[in-house]
Amino acid sequence: MTGAVFAYAGIRATATATVATYAVDAPASLSKDDFKRYLVDERARELCFEAGRKFDLVRWGIFLPQMKLAGDDIRANAGTANQWKTRAYDNVAEKHLLYPVPSRDLTLNSALEQNPLWK
Numbered sequence: 001m002t003g004a005v006f007a008y009a010g011i012r013a014t015a016t017a018t019v020a021t022y023a024v025d026a027p028a029s030l031s032k033d034d035f036k037r038y039l040v041d042e043r044a045r046e047l048c049f050e051a052g053r054k055f056d057l058v059r060w061g062i063f064l065p066q067m068k069l070a071g072d073d074i075r076a077n078a079g080t081a082n083q084w085k086t087r088a089y090d091n092v093a094e095k096h097l098l099y100p101v102p103s104r105d106l107t108l109n110s111a112l113e114q115n116p117l118w119k
Contacts, residue, residue, distance in 0.1 A: 036060075058097055067092040093117075 030038060040060065047053050057063035071089030078085065095117030106112050 063097060064092060064094065 040056075040062070043056050044053065047056070054063065057066050067089045071086040074086050074089070075083065095115070098115050098117065100118035101112055101114050106114060
């Protein structure tokens with residue numbers, strides 16, 4: 001592991017942050033499909049708390065199936081008290097692959113039309 005250590009010492013506070021780098025051990029002999037699965041899994045870990053996951057899933061064309069899998073997983077493994085959490089996954093539809101055109105923009109520009117699935 002390599003890295004740098006930054007320290008700040010003020011009148012009332014002391015803080016230290018360590019930045020480390022590491023190598024990802026992706027096998028060199030992966031097929032195209034296996035590499036894509038590896039990449040999807042790695043990006044899930046990398047972006048788990050950054051709210052960027054949806055954009056990857058939409059770009060890769062797997063958003064709807066992944067949401068269905070997540071809902072099924074919660075249904076199968078969560079207790080009965082947590083079954084309500086599947087609603088967000090069950091309510092995902094094809095229209096969620098695009099954003100609606102904002103009402104303000106539609107009002108300001110009469111040549112714009114709303115995305116068909118959001119009408």
